[in-house]
Structures are given as C-alpha cells and as structure tokens.
Ligand SMILES: O=C(O)CCC(=O)C(=O)O
C-alpha cells in the first residue's frame with residue numbers, strides 16, 4: 001500500500017525549512033545539521049559500536065541497533081536511574097544547545113537521555129508513545145544516513161488496551177521492540193501483530209486517520225502536545241516504500257536532498273534502474289518505489305527527576321502514570337483490609353508538579 005501523505009503543514013514565513021502541524025504540536029526542521037556533522041555522527045556510531053561489551057556486527061544486522069547515552073531508563077521505576085549515566089560523545093553534545101526551545105512557557109533543560117538507533121533496510125519500530133511521566137514534554141528526533149517515512153495516528157482504544165496488558169504492568173517492559181528493553185524509553189502500544197480475537201494489525205487502528213511523514217536525512221522532528229502524548233508514532237519494517245509523487249513535491253520545491261535517487265530525479269527510471277513512476281494498484285495515484293537504505297536516528301529526551309511517576313496529560317488512556325495508578329487502585333481494591341495504615345507510596349503523592357528549578 002502506498003504511503004499516506006500528511007495533512008499540509010504550516011510553513012514558517014521566516015524560514016521555509018520549518019514545517020509545523022500546529023494542531024498536534026509537531027514540527028519538522030529541514031537541514032538541522034550539515035553533511036559534515038552527519039558524517040561525524042555516523043562515524044561516532046561505528047566507533048562506539050566497537051567499544052560495546054557485546055559488539056553487534058552492523059553489516060549483517062537485520063534488526064534495529066540502539067546505543068544509549070546520558071541517563072539510562074529503568075522500567076522498574078519507570079524513570080531514569082540517576083546513578084546510571086553514560087557520558088555523551090562530543091559530536092552529540094555539541095548539538096544539544098542548538099535545539100529549538102519549542103515550549104517557551106516551560107523551563108528548558110538540555111536533553112540528558114539520548115538514544116542513537118540504526119535501522120538496516122527492512123527494520124522499523126512498532127507504533128508507540130514514548131513514556132509520558134519520565135521525560136519532559138518536548139521529544140526531539142534527528143534523522144541521518146537516509147530518509148524514512150514515520151507513521152502517525154491518534155492512539156485508539158486498542159492501543160490503550162494493549163498498554164494495559166499484563167506484560168506492560170508495573171515492572172514489565174515492551175520497549176517498542178527494542179533489543180534493550182531496560183534502557184529504552186518507549187512504551188509499545190502494539191508490540192504484537194493481529195490476534196485471533198480480530199484485533200487490527202499493530203499499525204492500524206480502524207477509523208483513525210493514519211499518515212506518513214517522510215523524514216529526510218539531517219532533519220529534526222520535534223513532538224509536543226497531542227503528537228507527544230496522544231498519538232502513536234512508528235516506522236513500518238519494510239525494504240521499499242511506495243511513495244506518492246505528490247508527497248515528495250514540497251521537499252523538491254525546498255531543494256531538500258536525500259530522499260533517494262528515484263525520489264530526487266522525479267519521473268522516470270531511477271539510477272538503480274529498479275523504480276519509475278507508476279500508478280498505485282489501489283488508486284490512480286502516481287507513486288515511486290523508493291528502496292530503504294540504512295537510517296540512523298538520535299532521540300533526545302529530558303529526564304523529569306522531580307515528577308517521577310506523575311503526569312497531567314490530557315490522554316490518560318495512553319499515560320503510563322495513570323495506568324500505574326489504576327493498577328495500584330485495582331490491587332488495593334482486591335487486597336484484604338487488615339486495619340493497618342500503610343505509608344503512602346510515591347505514586348500516592350499529590351499530582352501537583354513541584355516548581356522546576
Ligand atoms: O527513529 C526515530 O526517529 C524515532 C525512534 C523512537 O520513536 C523512539 O526511540 O522512541
């Protein structure tokens with residue numbers, strides 16, 4: 001099936017490289033880093049790869065590979081562990097002060113929980129929301145190496161139900177298919193595929209608008225508000241994408257490069273001789289087949305040590321803090337009354353956020 005174009009963004013009149021979907025708090029900034037910075041990040045990834053205690057041979061990997069810097073994420077507390085910190089390489093640290101402060105009403109702290117991921121062609125990440133309570137609102141994701149389409153849709157009842165499955169209770173982790181669940185910070189809404197009970201496939205939630213946003217190399221995606229708390233995002237595991245030509249037009253107009261040889265040349269056969277403009281089978285849409293190439297991303301989050309386990313978002317269905325609270329209340333409802341008064345647990349604390357310093 002061909003990719004589904006996103007709703008048209010608002011283009012910043014002062015900078016056409018900044019595209020915003022204001023209603024859902026999503027921003028895409030093109031050419032956020034230079035090609036030289038991109039090359040340094042890729043070299044940094046491979047240098048670190050050899051230092052890893054369990055080096056994963058990248059060339060042969062079919063799965064997404066992650067590296068973590070800054071504070072490690074701990075699913076037993078649903079927060080970052082203050083005592084587990086991996087120094088941040090210079091090529092990453094130097095980018096942090098350049099990140100846009102997209103929430104002027106909130107205090108800004110540099111991200112301190114960083115995940116670099118390499119996606120070989122054919123790999124992806126299941127639809128998920130990043131853990132609400134552990135991190136500040138703004139999530140940043142820098143793409144490099146090659147382009148990839150990221151799928152977005154509002155979270156639906158099936159996502160909320162899956163978040164409540166036993167494997168995702170208090171200490172369990174389904175880290176969006178991550179090979180390192182204990183240090184990943186994403187909560188998979190749908191880690192398993194279609195079940196015999198007729199549940200829609202993980203990527204689909206019937207009747208909810210689903211669309212794909214092409215993320216070119218060197219672009220920065222910023223999620224806040226509804227896109228951060230109430231939407232799921234993911235990357236389908238595929239070796240090629242069927243991309244509607246009209247989806248590429250805004251990128252071409254801006255002169256954004258790195259969408260693949262076929263996509264950049266427009267109609268006609270690509271350099272690889274594999275692809276040309278054709279009509280999609282399921283519509284009259286002109287599409288190009290774009291082969292995936294190795295793609296890297298750097299996800300940047302800011303740990304909320306002050307508000308561990310609490311969240312006041314407008315999406316309780318997808319909120320780890322609310323789910324934990326529900327589960328605790330359920331357990332209490334079932335527990336026999338013994339007349340004792342137990343001290344409050346951290347999640348019993350009042351839900352007001354302490355002032356940030
Ligand atoms: O690869 C990306 O751009 C995003 C990865 C992601 O969503 C995550 O690690 O939570």
Ligand SMILES: [Fe+2]
Nearest residue numbers: 129130186233
């Ligand atoms: Fe994510």
